[in-house]
Amino acid sequence: MEQSQTAIALDQVSLQRQRFQLGPVSLAIPQGYVTAIVGPNGSGKSTLFRMMLDLVKPERGTIRLLDHQVGTAGDTSLKQRIGYLAEGPTVGEDNMTGAFKTAFVRRWYSGWDDRHYRDLLAMFEVDDSLKLGKMSKGMRRKYDFALALAHRPELLLLDEPSSGLDPLAWRTMLEVLHRYMEDGDRTILMASHVVEEVRRLADYIVFMAGGEVLGMYEKDELLGRWQILFVQGTGLTSGGAAGMPGLCELAPAGQAWRVVTREAYDAERWCAENDIDITHRQPMGLDDILAELMKQKKTGGRMNTGSGGIV
Numbered sequence: 001m002e003q004s005q006t007a008i009a010l011d012q013v014s015l016q017r018q019r020f021q022l023g024p025v026s027l028a029i030p031q032g033y034v035t036a037i038v039g040p041n042g043s044g045k046s047t048l049f050r051m052m053l054d055l056v057k058p059e060r061g062t063i064r065l066l067d068h069q070v071g072t073a074g075d076t077s078l079k080q081r082i083g084y085l086a087e088g089p090t091v092g093e094d095n096m097t098g099a100f101k102t103a104f105v106r107r108w109y110s111g112w113d114d115r116h117y118r119d120l121l122a123m124f125e126v127d128d129s130l131k132l133g134k135m136s137k138g139m140r141r142k143y144d145f146a147l148a149l150a151h152r153p154e155l156l157l158l159d160e161p162s163s164g165l166d167p168l169a170w171r172t173m174l175e176v177l178h179r180y181m182e183d184g185d186r187t188i189l190m191a192s193h194v195v196e197e198v199r200r201l202a203d204y205i206v207f208m209a210g211g212e213v214l215g216m217y218e219k220d221e222l223l224g225r226w227q228i229l230f231v232q233g234t235g236l237t238s239g240g241a242a243g244m245p246g247l248c249e250l251a252p253a254g255q256a257w258r259v260v261t262r263e264a265y266d267a268e269r270w271c272a273e274n275d276i277d278i279t280h281r282q283p284m285g286l287d288d289i290l291a292e293l294m295k296q297k298k299t300g301g302r303m304n305t306g307s308g309g310i311v
C-alpha cells in the first residue's frame with residue numbers, strides 16, 4: 001500500500017451477539033481512496049458501519065475516524081465531516097415529504113450546500129416534494145444518496161449504495177462517486193455485493209466472512225496475482241505441480257492441469273524454471289477470489305486438489 005494517511009483505523013474491534021461474533025477486526029482504511037468491503041450476507045459489514053457511526057458500541061477495541069476516536073467528546077463535529085448511507089431507509093418517516101426531512105437534516109450541517117443537493121436531485125430525477133413512503137424503492141435510495149452527499153463530507157460510508165437502483169441510476173451513481181473523488185483527499189468506504197461496481201470504483205478491497213476480515217488488498221495487484229493457469233509438462237504429476245507458488249486448487253483438465261494460484265507472477269517463473277508450459281491464462285473474478293479465500297479459511301489454508309481431497 002502506498003504511503004497515505006489513514007481515514008479509518010480499527011484496532012482489535014470486537015462484538016459478541018448471541019449467534020454472531022464480530023472480530024477482533026483491525027483495519028487501516030487509507031485516505032483519498034475508495035475501499036470496498038466485500039463479503040457474503042451476515043458477514044458483519046453493516047455492523048461494522050454502525051459501529052463507526054457509534055450506533056452500536058463495540059465490546060472491545062477502538063475506532064478512529066479522521067483522527068477522532070469514535071464514542072468520545074467531539075463526535076458531533078466529526079459527524080459533520082461524514083456522509084452515511086445506511087443499508088435501508090430509516091423507519092417511521094414514510095409520512096413526511098423528502099423536502100420536509102431535508103429541511104430538518106440540513107440544520108445539522110454547517111457545510112450544507114443546497115445547490116449541490118438540488119443538482120444531485122436533478123441528476124437522479126428525484127422529486128423531493130413526494131412523501132418518502134410514496135417514493136419507489138429506487139427513488140428513495142437516490143434521495144437518501146443526495147442527502148448523504150449534500151454537505152460535502154470528507155468521508156463517505158456507503159452500505160450497499162446501489163441497492164434498488166435501475167441500471168441508469170446506477171451509472172449516475174458511479175459518475176457522482178467518481179466526481180466526489182476528484183478532490184483527492186476524500187475517502188469512500190463502501191460495502192457492496194455488486195462485483196462490477198467494486199471493479200469500477202474500488203482501489204482497495206477488504207474481504208469479510210463470518211465476522212472476520214480475511215484480508216485487505218490493492219485491487220489491481222489482487223486481480224493480477226490471482227489467476228487460473230492451464231499447465232502442461234512432460235511427466236507432470238499432481239505431486240509435481242503441488243510445488244507451484246501460491247497454489248490453491250489443482251485439477252486435471254484433459255491433457256493439462258488447471259491450477260488456481262494466488263501468486264501468478266511467481267507461479268509463471270516457477271513454470272519456466274521447471275519446463276512447464278502455460279497453455280492458457282484466465283483472470284479470476286472478485287467473487288471467485290472471495291470463494292477461494294473462504295474455502296481456504298475453512299480448510300485452514302490447505303490446498304484443494306479438486307477431487308475433494310486436501311493436500
Ligand SMILES: Nc1ncnc2c1ncn2[C@@H]1O[C@H](COP(=O)(O)OP(=O)(O)OP(=O)(O)O)[C@@H](O)[C@H]1O
Pocket residue numbers: 017018019020039040041042043044045046047048087
Ligand atoms: N441488532 C442485532 N442483534 C443481534 N444480532 C444482529 C443484530 N444486527 C445484526 N445481527 C447479526 O449480525 C450478523 C451480521 O449482520 P450484518 O447485517 O452486519 O451483516 P452484513 O455483512 O451487512 O450482511 P448483508 O450482506 O446481508 O447486509 C448477522 O448474523 C446478523 O443476524
